[in-house]
Amino acid sequence: MALLVVLFQALRVASQVASPSWNSTLTASLAERVTLTGAALDVAVDRLSPDGLFDAEPFGIAGNLYSQMADFDIATNQTKYESILEKSFQLVDTLGTNFSNTLTNYGLSFGHAAAKAHTAYSSPVFLQYAVQSWWFGRGRTISESDIAAGKNAGKNFTITTTCENVTMVGGTYWDDELGEPSIAGVGTGYFLVLSALLAEATSDPLYLQAANESANFIRSHLYNAVGIAQQFMNSTSCEVYGEMYSTFSGLMIEGLSILHSITNDTSTQSLLSDLIVAVIPYTAWLGENGIVDDQGPLGSMNLLQGLGTVYARNSVNATLRQYVGDYIAVQFNAVTNLATSAGTNIYGRSWTGPPGDIFSGTNQTIALGALISAIGLEIAPSSSTTPAPAASTSSTATGSSTATSSSPATPRSRSHHLGAILGGTFGALAFVTVLAIAWWFMHRQRPRIDTPDSVQPATGPKVTPFIAETSVMTSSGSQITGFGQRKSRSEHREPPAPSTIDTAQSSHSSNVNPQPSIVETNRDTVSVLPTERLVQILNQRLQDRTWDEGEAPPAYPVV
Ligand SMILES: *[C@@H]1O[C@H](CO)[C@@H](O)[C@H](O)[C@H]1NC(C)=O
Ligand SMILES: *[C@@H]1O[C@H](CO)[C@@H](O)[C@H](O)[C@H]1NC(C)=O
Ligand SMILES: *[C@@H]1O[C@H](CO)[C@@H](O)[C@H](O)[C@H]1NC(C)=O
Ligand SMILES: *[C@@H]1O[C@H](CO)[C@@H](O)[C@H](O)[C@H]1NC(C)=O
Ligand SMILES: *[C@@H]1O[C@H](CO)[C@@H](O)[C@H](O)[C@H]1NC(C)=O
DSSP states (O other): OHHHHHHHHHHHHHTOSOOTTSOOOOOSOHHHHHHHHHHHHHHHHHTOOTTSSOTTSOHHHHHHHHHHHHHHHHHHTOOTTHHHHHHHHHHHHTTSGGGOOSBHHHHHHHHHHHHHHHHHHOOHHHHHHHHHHHHHHHHTBOOHHHHHHTOOTTOSSOOOSEETTEEOTTOBBSBOOTTOOEEEHHHHHHHHHHHHHHHHHHOOHHHHHHHHHHHHHIIIIIBOTTSOBOSEEETTTOOEEOOOOHHHHHHHHHHHHHHHHHHOOHHHHHHHHHHHHHHTTOTTTBOGGGOBOOOSTTTTHHHHHHHHHHHHHTOSOHHHHHHHHHHHHHHHHHHHHHSBOTTTOOBOSOTTSOOBOSOOHHHHHHHHHHHHHTTTOOOOOOSSOOOOOOOOGGGSSSSGGGGGGOOOOOOOOHHHHHHHHHHHHHHHHHHHHHHHHHHHHHHHHSOGGGHHHHHSOTTOOOOOOOOOEEOOOOOOOOOOOOSOOOSSSSSOOOOOOOOOOOGGGOEEOOOOOOSSSOOOOOOSSOOSSOHHHHHHHHHHHHHHHTSOSSSSOOOOOOO
């Protein structure tokens, strides 16, 4: 029995390598990636209207672009977009109080961007914008005092204080309509990332607590049976519903990555690792050859932004980080080869083609999610050490000054991946075999009464039964139209109607976590040996075999 569990875990770990069908070989050099991405950004920046927004597109899309401008400068160690961001924020700041919007996530996208800009440029003006936006999000988020009062100031109904015996603190409402009870994964996710970035920038415990509350809400209330974040929860009926998009998990990944940088907390790291391992292969958006295909309003932009953050911040162990890097490389290759016509720098919505020829701020920023996250990817140095040509990278138009470490752009060979896959699989099998033999020996040599301690690995937590409380969902049968699929910037949009949802996706953890910290839970598996430990063991093996071709990856500056 224990062996089955170990086998299951080992196979799960072994799957953390790129599939052979993935085109994860990165041929574009760092300088080329920087140039391409800068050009794609510039096309979008040029299309902003005089008011700092995109015409005929949702309010928040410009905020997402601002985030990407700052992310680009963080990844390339430049200040290319600082002054234009300053001007743009000034313009949007005049449009409403604290970047408010009917849809919470659209308002918060500017706070997310401002916090990134503060990270990039350390300028107090951006910090002030981020704080303003945080207060906007705070008002839309259920606080301890809302729970005590049974009411959020923006709503006209009584809040259910707990669902499945877990507090509702930390949930962010989807919109500002008085009677609308939906808490949204996207709003909660944006508030999580904004709070975490502000916690990092200011060390103010106010923000750290808010970030933990948001993360706890998502983990406790929005995860489905396999640990993927869902779209909506009704704060009066506790019903969870909506579409499965990667946006909510992508924001959770970004938030947890930042939280882990702040606290170095291992339970945050396992939560993050578990989420990544669940999200990448999730069939709702794992497309052909590993190319992500997410029909949501924001596509897979937030997923790629989150994974890029994890990679850059080194938030997970080396095996998982490699898997994340390969996945990002697949998306980069798809976007640059299939979603654009060469030379146009305009990107279409589908990453498997055909190329887009008409500019759309939404479609462009979705593609930019992949382009920006790929800038930081490390290309394994060539083993046939031909001396690198003298650094003459200054010929490129953009980012030349920063392409300092443009290592020889030798594509990693297929055998590297195959080796990793075989190494992972055989490593896992060998490991299981060794365990089986050890187990057999212990049983053969000792009387049964001696076994309780020796059977379980010393490091393993107690086996806890997985309790699936499948709450019954009533379905009204109506379809969600997504979050904020508006035809224009005007605030009209379809309200989220409760819709059908797989009952399999509606289980809730019964674990309560009253303090503002993230508690590790094994939701979908009975765990004997923690995944992390297995990853470590396998990683050791992999390093002994196929990954000995160089020293540890160069340290990437923590942003
Ligand atoms: C980034 O630039 C600053 C100064 O412009 C420099 O001090 C720092 O070392 C650079 N960092 C990297 C990683 O290149
Ligand atoms: C706007 O932000 C400021 C902080 O900069 C805060 O004091 C104020 O209460 C906020 N107003 C609203 C309406 O959210
Ligand atoms: C709900 O949580 C409280 C405190 O966290 C606990 O005392 C109580 O037993 C729980 N109730 C159920 C039904 O789990
Ligand atoms: C709350 O506001 C909505 C309009 O947004 C209205 O239809 C509803 O009747 C109100 N409910 C209460 C309890 O006042
Ligand atoms: C953006 O992508 C969507 C989905 O493919 C498409 O319907 C739309 O026309 C695109 N926008 C533009 C301006 O091409």
